[in-house]
Amino acid sequence: MKYISEFRNPELARRAAAEIAALTDGPVRIMEICGGHTYVIFKHGLTEILPPEITFIHGPGCPVCVTPLERVDLAIEMAREKNVILATFADMIRVPGSRSSLQQEQARGADVRMVYSSLDALEIARRHPEREVVFFAIGFETTAPTNAMAVLLAREQGLKNFSIFSNHVTVPPAVRAILDSPDVTLDAFIGPGHVSLVTGSHIYDFVAKEYGRPVVVAGFEPLDILQSIAMILRQRKEGRAEVETQYRRAVTWEGNRKAQAAIGTVLESCDMRWRGLGVIPGSGLGLRKAFSDYDAMARLGMAEPPSLSDPKACQCGDILRGAKKPADCKVFGTACTPETPIGACMVSSEGACAAHYHFGRHRREAV
């Protein structure tokens, strides 16, 4: 596989940066929706090779970050249940709830397992028929198909001890909520390539048509992002606002129908609260009634928890909407660090504050 070094080629990057500089004729505020893109921008120090007129606004696309506190608490409660094995992604094990974290519960004896996919959790259920295996599911349209598939496989194989605690969220309603909020001034969006791998690029059509903002769906290497910025600038120069796909090696307009069908069979749209953004109507994905046997909340008899708000000092809500920058927050880097995060944006490496803290503290200018 040569897909990595080619997309980090210094000479090509220099050329792309020069093209961007030539296309830049004034300030442009671009929101990279996805935390994965935020991470890449910081990890490769991309802002340093771009003209100062280009500002990245870091969007809400970090599923670990936007999972509300009360739902982390509920997962902890599930892990504490006798006989439960709770499986989830590594980042979720470290995320603090309001009083504890899964890693602390693990140290106290809870059976918490790190997995790379819900299919690994399904395998644990197969090997431990006497235990109740709960997959703490988070993520956007990217992880939803695999998780839906895990439920379908569990049913097909007659596994009675596997369930999912669904915290899935979807990108378009969040983008709309951000565009509708009064204090945001965004000129264009970079869309996450892996979401569109599943959904297709068409999901952003409303951003171009209703809000008149260009969207470019991008891959995750530095050159992908540079090329996407050039595409955005070209649209602006030509007075266009369209949805374009830079990540053509993987993404189509329609997306992956099979994956969409799996989601549609198992999951349905629901209202969901986002950490930092509040309740966004129709932005979640919950298990359909027909699959309630695989719904961890139903199986363990747990009710929807009351919402908990972040500490007052935390400005994650403003940062997630692009109204403020990490450095504007009073607790950034002092009380709030990756080891002891206070707010959503500091909890995962893909959060704007964590990326800024880990990779960008040496730069004085606000990011």
Next chain:
Amino acid sequence: MNPATRPAVRRPKSKEILLAHGSGGRDMHQLVEGLIVPQLYNPLLAVLDDQAIVEIQGVRLAFTTDSFVVDPLFFPGGDIGQLAVNGTVNDLAMGGARPLYLSLSLILEEGFALADLDRVLKSVRAAADASGVQIVTGDTKVVHRNSADKLFINTSGVGLVADGVHITAAAAKPGDRVILSGTLADHGMAVLSCREGFTFSSPILSDTAGLWPLVQAMLEAAPGAVHALRDPTRGGLATTLNEIAARSAVGIRLQERAIPVQEPVLSACELLGLDPLYVANEGKLVAIVAPEAADAIVEAVRRQPLGRDAGIVGTVVAGPPGQVILETAVGGSRIVDMLSGDPLPRIC
């Protein structure tokens, strides 16, 4: 931490030991420097190098210990037996000491296959022979099934430090060059891919190896020019360089393009969301050397079979003290922080 004064006890926030406390990263540092060193304080311990250098009747001995809990016991390119010998041999070598004698303690789980133990012991023997050390003492304990996982090994070792050799993580100076002896992340990704059942077109092998020949070659090439040595194990190169930068109160600037990572290892890292800078190595060293001797040292290392990919990957700068900055391949820069959290428990 100033070794001459006893630090105050600063207990970690968590009430229990977490896996992250064994990561080699920030949490482990907080445990070691906040609790263990203050409780057991003496000036030799507080130096916090990979080994203690003690002087006995005019002879300078390096002394160190290390425990091995890797899962699985056998992985592509090595096993727990080789790791247990090489790990301690390398901790001695990083003090500029010729490794001489090792102890070996086995903690065995009831029911562990004797054939596997035999296989591990053969590896121990081979690795000891390869590094020219002898296992001269040991201990054997057996615990109930489920009280330990198959086999844990502890080794301790002593080595001899030649006159004129003074190597410590606190000795990096502005202008010094950073030499890396070869590709990053091989061991961690070998263990992890084997644990997760990944297969790649070309298998990833652990780099476990005794590093004394490399150190010897460096010391012969430019005696006195080697200021600091570390083997970047848990926490990876990033954490090791952060330790050196902090102890020496200097900054370090790295060039991403100069840091070699094998393509399959890089692919595996990308797949699992890991940064090669943070993944464990078991047969690599990083050396901080005087600038005028850097080229000669690199040349000497490259002549060794273990050092063929060696090169200069960075420079020590005056400041900001404690900060490691990476100049990225695409022309930007970023901070390289110490590992935080623990992505890979039981890697060695």
